[in-house]
Amino acid sequence: MKFQIITLFPEMFEGVFAHSMLFKAQDKGLAQFQLINLRDFGQGPRKTVDDSPYGGGDGMLLKVEPLHKAIDFAKNSNPDAKVILMTPRGQKYMQSQAREFSTESGLIIVCGRYEGYDERVAQFIDQSVSIGNYVLTGGEIPAMVLVDSVTRLIPGVLGGATSAEIESFADDITIEYPQYTRPEEYEGLKVPEVLLSGNHQAVESWRSQQSQLITKQLNS
Ligand code: ADE
Numbered sequence: 001m002k003f004q005i006i007t008l009f010p011e012m013f014e015g016v017f018a019h020s021m022l023f024k025a026q027d028k029g030l031a032q033f034q035l036i037n038l039r040d041f042g043q044g045p046r047k048t049v050d051d052s053p054y055g056g057g058d059g060m061l062l063k064v065e066p067l068h069k070a071i072d073f074a075k076n077s078n079p080d081a082k083v084i085l086m087t088p089r090g091q092k093y094m095q096s097q098a099r100e101f102s103t104e105s106g107l108i109i110v111c112g113r114y115e116g117y118d119e120r121v122a123q124f125i126d127q128s129v130s131i132g133n134y135v136l137t138g139g140e141i142p143a144m145v146l147v148d149s150v151t152r153l154i155p156g157v158l159g160g161a162t163s164a165e166i167e168s169f170a171d172d173i174t175i176e177y178p179q180y181t182r183p184e185e186y187e188g189l190k191v192p193e194v195l196l197s198g199n200h201q202a203v204e205s206w207r208s209q210q211s212q213l214i215t216k217q218l219n220s
């Protein structure tokens with residue numbers, strides 16, 4: 001799967017892509033990341049990418065033309081890719097959406113910046129995505145969230161059984177049960193007895209109860 005990220009700050013991604021699961025996914029040839037600098041599509045000698053809003057208002061907006069050109073450039077090498085715009089005005093991101101994205105052959109992710117973007121960019125994207133009801137300074141961190149959550153769902157990226165069914169939010173709501181590892185007791189804090197019992201049925205039923213309990217608490 002090829003991810004192409006259109007951003008004014010490509011360096012922000014370098015550390016994230018160079019470590020852990022995202023690094024391994026590239027290493028195994030299961031994911032490919034291309035950083036596209038929006039500045040390269042800027043206009044005039046100063047490579048301008050932003051301008052003030054019509055009608056007045058604070059701050060600057062990303063201009064439509066550089067965005068359109070950068071998207072076309074990305075599409076050129078991957079015509080079937082889905083184009084996603086990261087924006088707090090997008091559709092709320094959930095695990096089910098990550099699962100859908102993980103079946104695409106490619107994703108072109110556009111990172112918004114400044115106070116926003118010229119709305120006409122909507123003509124050139126397939127979907128806009130928000131990672132939550134709060135405003136970040138740009139779409140870069142949201143894009144990293146999306147890339148991480150999608151890449152780990154690509155078959156073969158995680159070792160062994162991905163256990164997607166028992167992970168938190170497999171159904172967008174249910175939270176995974178708590179887990180413990182050695183030692184059995186730490187500063188008086190004990191691992192729940194049932195987990196040491198060797199009784200698989202009892203363990204399963206405890207886990208299911210815990211999962212339901214935590215899910216209920218978090219959603220009330
Ligand atoms: N850009 C700024 N805030 C954002 C958010 N919450 N989700 C996606 N993109 C954003």
